[in-house]
Amino acid sequence: MQQQQKKIGLVWFRNNLRIRDNIALKKAADENDQVIAVYFFDPKYFAKDAFGFRKTEKYRAQFLIETVQDLKQNLAKLNITLLTYFDAPENKLNTICDEFSVATIYTQKEWTQEEIDTNKAVKQPLTNVNFLEDYDQFLYHPNTVSRNFSNIPNVFTGFRKKLEKYVDILDEVKISKLPESNSIENSTSIPTLSDLGFEDFTISHKTAFPFKGGETEGLNRIDYYLFESKKVSFYKKTRNGLVGVDYSTKFSPWLANGSVSAKTIYDKVKKYEKEYGKNQSTYWVIFELIWRDFFKYISLKYNNKIFKIGGILDRNYHWNTDKELINQWINGETKDDFVNANMIEIKETGWMSNRGRQNVASYFAKELLQDWRIGAAYFESLLLDYDVHSNYGNWMYVAGVGNDPRDRKFNTQLQAERYDSNYKFRNLWLAKTLF
Structure with a gap:
């Protein structure tokens, strides 16, 4: 036989x-x-x-x-x-x-x-x-959301309310250990920074994201932010912060490369709420996960339009490509000290707060009037938590070619007064020191 x-x-x-x-x-x-x-x-x-x-x-x-x-x-x-x-x-x-x-x-x-x-x-x-x-890579799985992605709402609030009312979040899947005989001989190796064409570097001690990559570290961060420090209960109040490790969850880099799933975060927040009570802050972490889903569904709906200069709205704005202005923005040498501080932070750490991102993107697109795709490409290059859908979705949104029906412009000076009135953030990144 x-x-x-x-x-x-x-x-x-x-x-x-x-x-x-x-x-x-x-x-x-x-x-x-x-x-x-x-x-x-x-x-x-x-x-x-x-x-x-x-x-x-x-x-x-x-x-x-x-x-x-x-x-x-x-x-x-x-x-x-x-x-x-x-x-x-x-x-x-x-x-x-x-x-x-x-x-x-x-x-x-x-x-x-x-x-x-x-x-x-x-x-x-x-x-x-x-x-x-x-x-x-979703919180709400596409099979449970739509058979036709062209039906996805263009405005986030409508999208969120429908999902929360009608769609269930699927359970996490569990993987069991396989027999020892499953493993094979492995002659391959993980490339080094040098193999990938980089020199070794030390990240700035001022970084708000001092963490390593990997599922183990990601799950540790979730447990710390929820169960050890219970900072999740204050997230809505602190999430617009600019300085320090704990003003926001910092889950996004692990989410971006899939070291942790959105469902795992959701389940852990629900467990936290059961043990310690729910409030606006605990809900807001889930709210942000729904935003993440939204940009993925917009990408599914519009495909390559998210990379086009006119965005999903086919807006025919005039955009410039002034290399000098672009380099001033990149190097934190504009006329705006709040923008400069944020741009130096990303350049030296690969991290920037959500508040900072909205301001520097708005300044690039609405004040300097530069091609928003250049800003998006720079973020793609530098950001630890780069996610193609969120990055291009957010840049379109801020540039007025995406999902914001109001097409707003950020007043960066007013934002600085509101979120950095004591100059703590700007002093951190703009202060000139010898050592």
């Missing part, structure tokens, strides 16, 4: 770099005799973009390396081997599938152009391999 061939599944990790609540990992473990995992440090994400910025600068590159190191360790605890390559997926996946006789590739569904192009290139030679994608 012929022995049945072992069924092997490959989990291709993308922006879902976690073992907790990971649909691709869960399906692969449930449907196969053996599971292997792979992550690609794709060179195109470390190359220069059309505006001359590296798509991923040193801060996020370091955070990503730490994240993948943690993922490798966490997968090893489940007896799953993570292969890592500094190469494009389309150059390697076919070979890996051949080498290990892979039946199915499991991955997180992406829908923006670069990821679609990668998928096409990957699938072309994979004639005998199934390719299974799942939406896995």
Whole structure:
């Protein structure tokens, strides 16, 4: 009697770099005799973009390396081997599938152009391999929200109210440990900063985000912010802060690369509310997760329009590209000290508060009248918590080509008086010191 061939599944990790609540990992473990995992440090994400910025600068590159190191360790605890390559997926996946006789590739569904192009290139030679994608970066799963994304409301309030009233949030999925025989020999290594083309660096001691990448650190931060410090109960009052580690949750960098899921945060907030009571602040963390979902649904609705100069509104504004003004903005050398302080912060740390982001983006687009896509590309390069949907959604919003029907302009001086009246933030980043 012929022995049945072992069924092997490959989990291709993308922006879902976690073992907790990971649909691709869960399906692969449930449907196969053996599971292997792979992550690609794709060179195109470390190359220069059309505006001359590296798509991923040193801060996020370091955070990503730490994240993948943690993922490798966490997968090893489940007896799953993570292969890592500094190469494009389309150059390697076919070979890996051949080498290990892979039946199915499991991955997180992406829908923006670069990821679609990668998928096409990957699938072309994979004639005998199934390719299974799942939406896995939402709080409200698309299958429960809409069969037709063109029906998604353009205004956040309408979107939020409908979801909260009619849609359930799905449970987290659980992954069990696989037998020891599941793991394979691994001759691959995680690239260093130097491999990716960066020099070693030390982050400024003034940073408001002194954390490392990875699921372990992300879950620790959630537990600290909720259960240890209980600062979540004051979040709505402190979230517009500018200085320090705890004025906001700081969950966004882990959310952005999928080290933690939105559902995990939601479940932990609900657990906190059960134990310690709910208030406007605890709700506001969930409110922000719904905003994050909103920009992902707007991206699903409008596709590449989120990258176009006219935005989703097809607005025909005149935008400039004055290199001198752009560089002054980047280097914190404008006429506005509040903008300057925020721009120096991002340049030296890869982090900026939500309040700061709104102000510097409004100043760039509405005061300097520069092409908003250049500002968005700079944020993409520098921000630790860069998320394509939130980044371009927020920039469109502020530039008046997105989801804000009022097309407002921030009065940065008034904002500085309101949120930095004691100059604590501006002094922190603008003070000249010898050492």
